[in-house]
Amino acid sequence: MNSSVFDFLLTAAPADPVSAEFAADWVRHRARSHDFASSLDRAAIAGFDSAGTGLAFLGGYQEALHALVPSLDSAELSSMCATEAAGARPSTMTTAVTADGVVSGTKSFATLGAFADRFLVIARSGTQPDGRPMLRAVLVPAGARVAVTPLPALPFAPEIPHATVTFDAAPGALLPGDGYTDFLKPFRTVEDLHVVAAVLGQLVRVARLAQWPAEPVEQLLALFAGVRGVGAEDPSSPGVHIALGGLFARLTALRAELEPLWAPVDPEVRRRWERDAPLLGVAGKVRAARLATAWRALA
Structure with missing residues (x-):
């Protein structure tokens, strides 16, 4: 080559x-x-x-x-999960992650959806003293506690699959750093x-x-x-x-x-x-x- x-x-x-x-x-x-x-x-x-x-x-x-995220397995397909029903602004996110990486909530628009092996989820981990949310990034593998609902194809680039993804106390691995800025x-x-x-x-x-x-x-x-x-x-x-x-x-x-x-x-x-x-x-x-x-x- x-x-x-x-x-x-x-x-x-x-x-x-x-x-x-x-x-x-x-x-x-x-x-x-x-x-x-x-x-x-x-x-x-x-x-x-x-x-x-x-x-x-x-x-x-x-x-x-x-x-x-260089640590992602190069053999796996991954999907960013940030957007929720109210958008992708930190102030409107409701999906939550615990201190040990357990994720609960629904992301309304995830590219690749049902074909993803792993989801990069941006989730709320608490609230700062000024009232702003604290966000973390967490890697969640596809599995029994992750429900994926395919969305209708868009009129352009219909080959790109999208889905709604719901995490029901799904175990994941927290990534270091701030979920928004990093x-x-x-x-x-x-x-x-x-x-x-x-x-x-x-x-x-x-x-x-x-x-x-x-x-x-x-x-x-x-x-x-x-x-x-x-x-x-x-x-x-x-x-x-x-x-x-x-x-x-x-x-x-x-x-x-x-x-x-x-x-x-x-x-x-x-x-x-x-x-x-x-x-x-x-x-x-x-x-x-x-x-x-x-x-x-x-x-």
Whole structure:
């Protein structure tokens, strides 16, 4: 295998389209990307081997979780569980965890849901003197005390499964640190970077299979290089959020520039890309708020 991820994306044979057997697909992905130490490189490879944006997202999502929690078993599929019926703000969370890691409560929207081997749960562990909740992150294995209810597929990227997950005094392992500042807050940035890396890897796949000219491929790889650079920094840095805003803006512009090149692409591949385009706008308002906050912090 080439030592450079750029060489890999330019020379490796794209894998056959993956299936909905997420566990088997994850095993194949880990084997194929084993020689790459960077989770962002592995996310790009996951996208390169994906037949559509939804499956590329799942590869980026998994690599993001493993980047956030390196102790996760690389053979397992994991799911972040933060969102509840009232949202994902710390002040509205009701799911609770005891001092010995027992979790009770319901998370209303968990990506991968029923296919996850382990859940990264953000739960309330108490109340601070000022009334704000104390949050912890806890790893809970799928099991008898975890009930998973699949949710209907979304109109875009329907391959991505989501579910409601209820923990009934489910035993777990507490992770060190604060559940919000050390896990939930940075994950939003880490996930954005890994998903963009995966989408860029998928677009390189499309470009190569459709024999696009060299210049747009260069632009895709240049943008990926920017993602790698930002990903090497502290995700809590205001500058990182400002740079990330620029990366998303450039991705939006590049997508528009690439539109004329889609004409000769396989019709089914083009249809999936057009159907799944809204996925790239998910959490756009949250990103915009983070960007504005970052600029204020540096003013």
